[in-house]
Amino acid sequence: QSALTQPPSASGSPGQSVTISCTGTNSDVGRYNYVSWYQQHPGKAPKLMISEVSKRPSGVPDRFSGSKSGNTASLTVSGLQAEDEADYYCSSYAGSNIYVFGPGTKVTVL
Amino acid sequence: EVQLVESGGDLVTPGGSLRLSCAASGFTVNSAWMNWVRQVPGKGLEWLALIKSETDGGTTDHAAPVKGRFTISRDHSKNTLYLQMNSLKTEDTAVYYCVTERAGAFPFWGQGTQVTVSS
Numbered sequence: 444q445s446a447l448t449q450p451p452s453a454s455g456s457p458g459q460s461v462t463i464s465c466t467g468t469n470s471d472v473g474r475y476n477y478v479s480w481y482q483q484h485p486g487k488a489p490k491l492m493i494s495e496v497s498k499r500p501s502g503v504p505d506r507f508s509g510s511k512s513g514n515t516a517s518l519t520v521s522g523l524q525a526e527d528e529a530d531y532y533c534s535s536y537a538g539s540n541i542y543v544f545g546p547g548t549k550v551t552v553l
Numbered sequence: 554e555v556q557l558v559e560s561g562g563d564l565v566t567p568g569g570s571l572r573l574s575c576a577a578s579g580f581t582v583n584s585a586w587m588n589w590v591r592q593v594p595g596k597g598l599e600w601l602a603l604i605k606s607e608t609d610g611g612t613t614d615h616a617a618p619v620k621g622r623f624t625i626s627r628d629h630s631k632n633t634l635y636l637q638m639n640s641l642k643t644e645d646t647a648v649y650y651c652v653t654e655r656a657g658a659f660p661f662w663g664q665g666t667q668v669t670v671s672s
Contacts, residue, residue: 477657481598488650488665489598494658532598536657540614542588542600 446471446543447533454551455523463548465516465533471543473514477536480509480518483547484529492531493518520550528552555579555661557651562666569641569670575634575651575663583607583629586654589636591647592665599647601625602636603654619645641670 448466455461465472465480472478478496481489491500493509496516506521516535520527533545561573573589586609589601602615602625613625624637634651648665 475657479658481659488662489659490662491658491660494660495656500660534598534600534659540603540605540612541616542603542654542657544590544598544600546597 446537447535447545449531449533449545449548451546452549452551454553455520456553457523457525459523460519460521461523461550462517462519463531463533463550465518465535465545467514467516467535467537467543469514471535471537472511472516474538475536476511478509478511478516479534480507480516481532481534482527482529483532489532523552525552555653557653557661557663559649559651559663559666562649562668564669564671565641566672567641567643567670570637570639571641571668573636573638573649573651573666573668575636577632577634577651580653581629582627582632582634583611587625587627587634588652588654588659589623589625589634590650590652590659590662591645591668592650593647601649604634638668641668643670646670 480493483489496511497509530547532547556578558576604613622640626635651663652659653661
């Protein structure tokens with residue numbers, strides 16, 4: 444059982460926006476600004492899309508944005524494109540050198 | 554360019570042992586916080602272990618499900634990260650990734666190596 448909670452699926456049409464939530468507790472998401480998001484296409488390794496709640500690594504399109512409120516973090520993909528169809532995982536530092544992941548959300552571009 | 558190449562995955566019987574390796578290039582493993590993360594096919598990601606950089610003490614930590622059975626380590630001379638896995642269980646079957654860590658995130662991932670535990 445994952446320590447973080449994500450919806451199993453989300454979808455949107457090309458050009459629309461989709462937001463994925465990631466709910467933890469006041470021991471992980473709520474306590475630390477070390478929430479990150481990963482995109483994974485089938486058969487590939489995960490790719491870091493957002494770090495420290497809202498920072499985009501070099502090369503990640505600005506269509507991807509992150510935020511946090513209380514114990515819930517969110518990833519928003521604006522202007523959906525076909526290549527955004529993938530699984531998305533959130534992760535949070537949980538203290539004592541421990542990290543936790545969410546179960547993943549499958550994003551479908553309709 | 555940072556590259557991580559895992560190896561050592563195999564089919565092993567329950568109770569057996571295996572050592573995974575992760576050859577790094579583009580940086581030195583001693584200077585980075587390194588982790589192992591696994592993924593059961595069709596399932597989510599699970600963080601397993603961390604080894605801090607030498608300048609941060611080089612200490613290690615392991616997730617509860619593998620503590621006492623798995624051990625993370627590194628060899629500076631070979632620029633390689635390891636995961637020693639003992640007392641393997643069927644539920645350890647997964648793809649194992651070698652991953653760098655910075656500011657609580659995992660920016661660089663290897664391609665993964667498959668471990669199958671089955672009789």
